[in-house]
Amino acid sequence: MIIAHTFKGKTVAVFGLGRSGVTASLSLQAGGAKVLAWDDNKDARTAAINQGVQAADLKTADWTKIDEFVLSPGVADDLPSPHWSAKLAKAAGTPIICDIEVFAREVLARAPERRPKIIAITGTNGKSTTTALIGHVLKSCGRDGQIGGNIGRGVLDLDDIHSGVYYVLELSSYQLERTFSLKADVAIFLNLTPDHLARHGTMARYEQVKCQIFNNQTSSDTAVIGVDCPEGENICSKLIAQNGRRVVPISGRRSLGRGVSVLGGKLHDVMGRTCEMVVDFADAQGLPGEHNWQNAAAAYAALRAVGLDAKVIGKAILGFGGLAHRLENIGMVGPVRFVNDSKATNPQAAKQALQTYDNIYWIAGGSADKDGIETLSPCFKNISRAYLIGETAKDFERTLRAAKTPAKISGELRMAILCAVKDALASKAKNPVVLLSPACASFDQFKDFEARGDAFRTLSLEIVNIYEREKHNANLQEGAA
16 A cells, blocks of 8 residues: 555545545545544445444544545536535545555655656556556566556555656546645556546546646656557657656557557557567457557557666567457357457447457447447448447437448346347358447446446346357267267
8 A cells, every 4th residue: 555644744634435436535544634524425435434443424524634635536526516525625625546646646745866757648548458458568567567546556556656656547537636646657648539528627627638638747757659540640740849747659550750660560660760570460469459459559659768678568469368358369169259248338439349350249338428429430341239238228220220220129138148249140141250349438338348247247148158068068079879
């Protein structure tokens, strides 16, 4: 655990006692702060208290005596409507921060020569894969890479700051809007597409929040920017014009005169005087698709920026097995492959999966949002049939049928999987794929996208195991005959 010494003697309120909230409370307590922690959920409060968290009802607290307020990133303080705790904090003039800000202050409190290396990653899509890939390469190279933030462990749950450590942090817009002191040695901006607009209001505000990842960087730091979207190109140009840090553009689909790019499935380093081919993604089974090539280009650029050798990085990239819930290969039944892409919680993320495969038996749908799937229409040609679940099933069915793409409402995930594999096997198509890539959040039927992906994996493996047993028994009978 990273102990929050910089808050010693302060009174700090904490709301939201999930993973990061509990760790933040314990970190602050260990550092000498008086903590007033609360959650609207009684079970969450009880679990936190059992772990040693100091609980106090923030509705009756004296907010004039609270110095700072650590609010769970998932809880709104403005749009679409502020939580009651945020209203109390703002009325008292109490600063609202998150656990990433606590971490950032701990780092800045150290002398520059004693600070860890920080690689921070944001973007609408690809954050988790890029973060995991960087962590994988660091560990493959014998470096101490600690992965956390919006993935895996909460940032304050990572190993305490020590010599030689690299903190690789996935940062959501929800976290960045409450982080003010973070100084990243390498800040990665992957892409920007419409998402979380109910929270941020406009695309302009969403972009502004994402760009806070570059705050506090100096000439010794590096910004890695995906230029495969117009927003990324504009941000890249602006930062180059500012001349305040080293800027490395990256692309997953086109050649660049300078930076890191993937052309024809091969990663090229053009950061020096020559162009060097480093990785052929034909040999990288864990990184299928153009979008993953951009993720790998970003990871490569970041790792070069902190001093790792190009060939060593390239070799380690080839050993990356992929990320759970992101184009995760589950197994096969005959020619039919099961792919878990539950992390595709918006249409843009699902588009990346739909562009990766042909003959797709697509499982989609989930929590209703204002974004439909009309933008995915260029990919419908890859869909053999769609199986729709959740709140959006009827809307998605109308869109698909209007585009003359076969679709049916399955309602729940289990029925969708059973129907999809049955149809895929009967189709005799070449390399059919049963793909869960919902293009929606999961909250109508599951706790989160991970629970949804776990359910898909479990149900798919049940079918795979039945198939393997029947195949094995058939082979035994044939041998006995």
